[in-house]
Amino acid sequence: MLRIMKVAIAQLNYTVGDFRENRDKIISAITKAKNSGASLIVFAEHSVSGTPAYGLLNKVQFLYSCEEALEQIATAASGITALVGVPVQRNNRTVSAAALLSDGKIQKYITKYHVSSPDEYGFIHKGDGAKVIEVDNTRIMIAVGDDIADIDEYADGVDLVVNMVAQPYARGIIERRWEERGRTAYKLGVPVVTLNQVGGNTDVVFDGSSSVFDAHGYAIALLPSFEEAFHIVNLDVHNETLAIPYQNKTANVYRAIKLGLGDFFRKNGYEKACLGLSGGIDSAVVAAVAAEVLGADNLRVLLLPSLYSSDHSIEDARMMANTLGIEYDIVPITDSYNQMLSDLTGVFGDKTEFGVTEENIQSRLRMVYLMALSNKMGHLLLNTSNKSELAVGYGTLYGDNTGVLSIIGDLYKNEVFDLARYINRDSEIIPNAIIGKEPSAELHPNQLDTDGLPPYDEVDAILYRMIEEGQSREEIINAGFDAQTVQKIYAMILRNEQKRYQFCPVLRVSTCTFGIERVMPITSKYGF
């Protein structure tokens, strides 16, 4: 029988290892819920610890701090039942648990069976799986993470399902998660409450989007995405049902990377950032996002023209900096470039022809200037690479492939253009000239990114099939793409694992981020 009527859902932003702040947030939500007359309050998975914590989950001291914080939280849980996500040890191994708190005490742990995230492999171990507990004569099925997928097997007589998760944002995941939860509620004929974390930790961005679906499978509460929220749902009354709102993919990606960048800086105690502004689309988008998130005052950019930089690029970059009100310096790299080449005369011998070496020197010298600014002034360098470049190996290792964080490294080139247009939806923040021109690294005269490859539209379409959809070369060729291009791109992807290995953390907005969901060996003959 459904006796618990008023359920509070607290969608909060936690920081890994910040036990005091996490604890205080949880306690103040419990107090608020009690004051509102709720009899149950639910938090997300890993609330006490923050996540991903990786190797910290093996540290006894870390787990002890979790327990200590949880005990303090429990003292606040009187006159209300609280479900809080926390890692605990079972048989000397760390598992992910929902702790049931009531009467000021920790009453019980329900532990997660399905360990399905690359961030947990080797750190979180299999627990027992979903369980039914009885609270105030209400039978609640509690499932942590993907254990929700198992529950139809033994949901007989259950009055309510609670699913606590810590599920990162990825394109399309919000709609999909809501749809699945609605289907589960409909199938079981009981309300389903889902609680997700919100906020960024390292390269992960949790989107929130917590939900309550009624026994008919209709949404009766859909919490906002990418921000904290607190909501109380009364399961006793007739609730207005909500339509699943249309999700704008580009808008969601934009909010995800803003949240990820902001939290990376705030949680690590950083304030100021820098980057090289080339006049191209990638650095323009990164600058626009960073200016919005960190404030134009906290951003500094360098324009680092070489012999091969076009006048329009410098002009576009300068216009962009002026529009945003960012402090900028123009530092031509020509003298140091020439000095370096002259120093290398004896090393190169007669190999004096301009080539990839000379291109890379330009890119790497720019990094040295930017890192000097970073070291001297405390502005952290933001990376400006996109996923298409990372896939095929454009970009220079230790050159433009550097930075403390990549905010567009999980976006294909065309998605970067989408983002630019979205940023400009109300006013021309990124000069239209930057969006309109053909991409070029400008490392040699009249260079275009697409030299030797088809236009980005086609490259992106092939990359998307290979990487996001895991299609084989044969499938892609059969779909009508040029066989030679497909083979060439395939080989380029495999060959450039080496560069990606040394890349910085990438804010994840897909389910197939390089280095996380997609890891390949460097030594391998496969595919050649």
Next chain:
Amino acid sequence: MLRIMKVAIAQLNYTVGDFRENRDKIISAITKAKNSGASLIVFAEHSVSGTPAYGLLNKVQFLYSCEEALEQIATAASGITALVGVPVQRNNRTVSAAALLSDGKIQKYITKYHVSSPDEYGFIHKGDGAKVIEVDNTRIMIAVGDDIADIDEYADGVDLVVNMVAQPYARGIIERRWEERGRTAYKLGVPVVTLNQVGGNTDVVFDGSSSVFDAHGYAIALLPSFEEAFHIVNLDVHNETLAIPYQNKTANVYRAIKLGLGDFFRKNGYEKACLGLSGGIDSAVVAAVAAEVLGADNLRVLLLPSLYSSDHSIEDARMMANTLGIEYDIVPITDSYNQMLSDLTGVFGDKTEFGVTEENIQSRLRMVYLMALSNKMGHLLLNTSNKSELAVGYGTLYGDNTGVLSIIGDLYKNEVFDLARYINRDSEIIPNAIIGKEPSAELHPNQLDTDGLPPYDEVDAILYRMIEEGQSREEIINAGFDAQTVQKIYAMILRNEQKRYQFCPVLRVSTCTFGIERVMPITSKYGF
């Protein structure tokens, strides 16, 4: 009843994804075993595919190629039974299997239950575990990988145990593995045959050291470490028992990194390497190892003195290059350093005091010269960082923290000294002056590495306890180490995860290599 008497053990060096070469090696070992009258031949885990293959294990085409190669191998297995390691799909998930081949066909798969390596998490899934099969009236228990640990439970009536593994080298592992296998054989009262891979793939080095222990727990075959081997043991006769030979840790580490470096180059089709020779111990050791493995002719070094380089360092480096017969160039970086500082005048404003920024510029400029040599001449840059530096964050991101492979990045500073002395065991390859002097990065006047920290001996002792032994700060302080130093080092380790995240692959010689067994979040408040 033990009817199978002659067992061949083929300890081979496989390349990831090189199905043709792996297959041919396996087939020729089968032929050799047949010619020697063996009735059973055993290969290591993952023989057909090579390992680690990571995401390739999810590719249908990769698994199909494994199966195809295995079928070809099976045709050679007539008149003999072969046990071959291969990944296969079970319920749409990849598992690690021992394939039983006889009568020219694949007869059966025994699949691994314990997935215990970070290289397998998420790629290899749980199989069924060890099983007994009957071959020629002999009951053979087959255990893949760590499933050997489970077998006493159900080993009744077994005549022989076969354990195929792919276990990387780590300090002390050879003796430990032999001891464990001897104990298992003694406990069960049956012979135990253990087959390991040998050779390097990416950052992993398999040490071989395959073994046969008799029913009394005595060694009757101990195959060599770090090289291929083929051996036939006749279980029917009285075999001479072997003492477990003493293992020299430094000699083993030396052989491990030689094998790892050599295979990284050979298997990836590389020939030539380069590095910066500073006159310090780290680059001296890397140069000595590389010259031995790749040949002095394939090595080029740059001496890149700055204003702060001491005369003796340049002299020591030059002497070292001359002794090894390596081509070297001296390229002073002073002019480009001065040019860069002058270019940055407007950016730095009044912050002109010499500091960490100016130190890093030197280190990063050196990288630009070295990578220019690398790009122009095709010499791959070898990294020269050690584990102590990586732990506390000495070393410059995008400066000396660069390269295609780190060969001493899993060795503490004191182990690098051990290695230098070992390399010099017969003649002075590394000038004694380099071994004798105090470590210094020489990035500012009179700098010593130990500025601000106790001597490396003490730092290494603390690091070893923290990293390899997982001791807490309290334990280390209670053991008598200075509390302030311990806290300082602890904070330095946590703070420098960011640098390690972007580090190159490190040849692993411990069970706690950064980035593999030791992964920490970048965003975290823990420990501060």
